[in-house]
Amino acid sequence: xxxxxxxxxxxxxxxxxxxxxxxxxxxxxxxxxxxxxxxxxxxxxxxxxxxxxxxxxxxxxxxxxxxxxxxxxxxxxxxxxxxxxxxxxxxxxxxxxxxxxxxxxxxxxxxxxxxxxxxxxxxxxxxxxxxxxxxxxxxxxxxxxxxxxxxxxxxxxxxxxxxxxxxxxxxxxxxxxxxxxxxxxxxxxxxxxxxxxxxxxxxxxxxxxxxxxxxxxxxxxxxxxxxxxxxxxxxxxxxxxxxxxxxxxxxxxxxxxxxxxxxxxxxxxxxxxxxxxxxxxxxxxxxxxxxxxxxxxxxx
Numbered sequence: 001x002x003x004x005x006x007x008x009x010x011x012x013x014x015x016x017x018x019x020x021x022x023x024x025x026x027x028x029x030x031x032x033x034x035x036x037x038x039x040x041x042x043x044x045x046x047x048x049x050x051x052x053x054x055x056x057x058x059x060x061x062x063x064x065x066x067x068x069x070x071x072x073x074x075x076x077x078x079x080x081x082x083x084x085x086x087x088x089x090x091x092x093x094x095x096x097x098x099x100x101x102x103x104x105x106x107x108x109x110x111x112x113x114x115x116x117x118x119x120x121x122x123x124x125x126x127x128x129x130x131x132x133x134x135x136x137x138x139x140x141x142x143x144x145x146x147x148x149x150x151x152x153x154x155x156x157x158x159x160x161x162x163x164x165x166x167x168x169x170x171x172x173x174x175x176x177x178x179x180x181x182x183x184x185x186x187x188x189x190x191x192x193x194x195x196x197x198x199x200x201x202x203x204x205x206x207x208x209x210x211x212x213x214x215x216x217x218x219x220x221x222x223x224x225x226x227x228x229x230x231x232x233x234x235x236x237x238x239x240x241x242x243x244x245x246x247x248x249x250x251x252x253x254x255x256x257x258x259x260x261x262x263x264x265x266x267x268x269x270x271x272x273x274x275x276x277x278x279x280x281x282x283x284x285x286x287x288x289x290x291x292x293x294x295x296x297x298x299x300x
Contacts, residue, residue, distance in 0.1 A: 006236035007248060013229025015255035018106045020221040021097045022264060030214025032094035033204040038215055040090055040190060040197040042222030047187035050231055077181065078188025085172040086189050087196040092165035099158030102260030104146070104272055106253040108159055111143055111279040112166025113173070113249070118286055120174055131289025135282045142278025146271065153271065182234040190227070247287060250280050 024030045030038070097105050118136060143163075146153065172189075179185045201208065237245055253276065260266035 003236060003239035006232055007240070010229055010233035010236050011248060011251055012255060013225045013232070014249070014252045015106065015259060017093075017221055017225040017229070018097070018102050018109070018256040019259040019263060020217050020225060021094060022100075022102045022105070022260065024214045024217040024221075025094065025097050026264065028209070029211045030218060031204060031207050031209045032098060033091070033201045034208050034210050035214065035218045035221075036087075036091045036094045037197040037201050038210075038218035039094075039222035039226065040087065040193050042219040043227040044187070044190040044194050044222075046223040046227035047183070047190050047231070050227070051184055051187045076188070077184040078186070078190075078192060079175075080192055082172055082175045082185075083189040083192030084196065085168045085175065087193040087200075089165045089168035089172060090193070090197070091200055092161045092168065096158045096161035096165060099155035100162060101154070101266045101272075102264060103253060103257030103266065103276075104154050104159075105162050106256035107272070107276055107279060108143065108146070108154075108162040109166045109169070110249055110252050111139060111283065112163040113170045114283045114287075115139060115143075116167045116170030117174060118283075120170070129289055132286045135284070135286030135289055137282070138285060139279045139282025142275045142282060145278065146275035183231055186230055186234070247284065250283060253280070 021035065024035055025032060093105075093109070096108075100108070115136065118132070146159070176182065176185065240248065257272075257276075
């Protein structure tokens, strides 16, 4: 039951990032740069609190083998490169949702995340098999179909921004796989991302708009959906293989789509449904094809 609850909470938190952002930007409660800055700041404050007060229990629960310490300098955790990818993801994510529905944004985001991670493994020298190549082609075709010109296609610029957000999150995830203390490193990355987010507001200072509701939604996104959600996901990862973790994340667009329909009265277009089938099906094919290839590889 514990693995299920942790996993369900984390995946729901990922989806609610999309829903909260769309709630705030769709009704112009806050501008994208302001939403990003408040979200990153709220995440940094929340994660700092979790690291300082709950780190010993967290380290024991995930079995990292790290000696618990409340006094470890959080500014020495994480790194600037990972913080930049985190910031780039958050900024592109916010601006992309100016023109995307909740479901479309989540689909492009997590499709780009998975394709980035698959591409990174190929660049590192892993040879994709036939099924992997077929899956990548199907998923890429689904993304192309989704953004092809048409009455129901999403804006190209917004789609490209969300794809960049997915790529940035994919690189951030890959860099975090070697972390021995994910909570502290995530906290350090968020703290480093705060000045980046603050500077990014400057070019848009003329259009800065912060309503009370917009700030509350941004705080919820940063503190709960991002800060707590990312921490819970790290705790849940010890119960899943890498393949299962990747597949589980494919549920996020479905959760986000349901939330968009129920909470924002968004409709599910035929193009979105077809593209979802192609993108998620292609990624599943690539992931399981890769796993099957490893199982068939003879032991040395």
